[in-house]
Amino acid sequence: MKSEVKRYLSNIVEVLEPRLEALLPDETETPASIHKLMRYSLLEGGKRVRPALIMASWEICGGAFGDDRPVLAGAAFEMLHTFSLIHDDLPCMDDDDYRRGKLSAHKAFNEALAVLGGDALCIYAFECLANLGNLEIIKEISRALGTGGMIGGQVVDIESEGKRVDRSIIEYIHTNKTAALIRASVRTGAMLADANEITLQHLTKYGKCIGLAFQVVDDILDEEGTTEQLGKDAGSDRAQGKATYPSICGMVESKQYATRLVDCATDALKPFGEKATVLRSLAEFVRNRVS
């Protein structure tokens, strides 16, 4: 099962990387510095989980093999995810020096360029999304990114630093900061394939559950992983007084919760039967991932 997911993810990477490479302006194009930063931050990094979810969701909804649209959507999601990481790492935010095993953008370049490079990736993503030819998807993703989604979660995350918060706040942060965009990636794949409303509801439940599971596991890894495994500073959540599941509920309960969420995601896939093998394996992958 595990090697099957790895194969799926590496296939995604194989299709996605040249597409990202071609979508971004060349390093020699003026202004060269920001193009270097964008390529440095976006290329050759990350597990590409969101593009994999888009593709698997597209396939389960009957999307045809070889269609470029789910790949383009995956590229846009990786740009958006990277935009959020670059801004999150800034000194005025989480102040993280490492990301994906190398210096974060503002350390490798400078702060001004990191702000603008993040902005540019966000804008490029919307250009890619416009090229998908589907306005509903642009609305869906804007909502997932805005203050009722990812940005909202990031605001509450920062404002909760060093405070004793209750579980409902953690739930709010993770539902918005991480799960909103993961949920949107699952929905985007289905919307591209013109899924019906009932199918979309099942996949939305799946997306929300694995989105939350992803972040709970992230919290656990931050406590238990090494900097080398994670590609970023281990233990940085605790050092910054971040509101995390382990800090509120303890490690045992956090692991149980991650398992419950993955079960809930798998449960939502029942109506799809055998067709859901990849999405089911991706949920398992989220539970078992090392970084």
Add this chain to the structure above:
Amino acid sequence: MKSEVKRYLSNIVEVLEPRLEALLPDETETPASIHKLMRYSLLEGGKRVRPALIMASWEICGGAFGDDRPVLAGAAFEMLHTFSLIHDDLPCMDDDDYRRGKLSAHKAFNEALAVLGGDALCIYAFECLANLGNLEIIKEISRALGTGGMIGGQVVDIESEGKRVDRSIIEYIHTNKTAALIRASVRTGAMLADANEITLQHLTKYGKCIGLAFQVVDDILDEEGTTEQLGKDAGSDRAQGKATYPSICGMVESKQYATRLVDCATDALKPFGEKATVLRSLAEFVRNRVS
């Protein structure tokens, strides 16, 4: 002529402000802090030149009175413009303490919230644009904003600080940093009204010329205006060693250049005859504005 433009602009403000007010989440909505920042930065500020250009361009192309789309487009452009101002004012960028006569966003709130508030305004703008129902306009605006437009101009602007640059660099900065979005606003009004290719070409030339004129006048005002008149720190360009027209070409030539650009803009309006009164007056307004 002058009072006619003022009436036009104040009519735009009267229609636009309640629309912006309604589009933004309420201050009481979670997370309240970022919604406060977004409203603080966006509402009751600015001359709303871009929405006026959209509306005038829409009207000259036969767009019907009372259609909501040019107003919604104007709202999106003001969100995008404000997003760029908030990020430009950050300490790692231009480090400006005042904007539109009040403390800039990172001074009135904090840096993290200013980065995220700018991000959120950019994302909200794309949601508004998606609601216009025209994918070509989203592509147009993404290109105007990206590294081949506004962001590209801002990068070169920052990287030219304190350096002796030649006129072609200044031209590059201003064409991209300021004129690209102004040109896009004129084109958006025309595209919304389904203008034909020739009309679009004339208006594109007009938009490019007044966009550049706008920035040349901005440079002149930064030298000659007072902080009170400008609503932001006067002389800050010189203090920061910014590449400006007056610093390269001198004040006399800069003023002549602004006049030539406004003439060029007016020239592009000839085919429209009497119908172009408002766009012509807006070009004059750009030349004569005090802040």
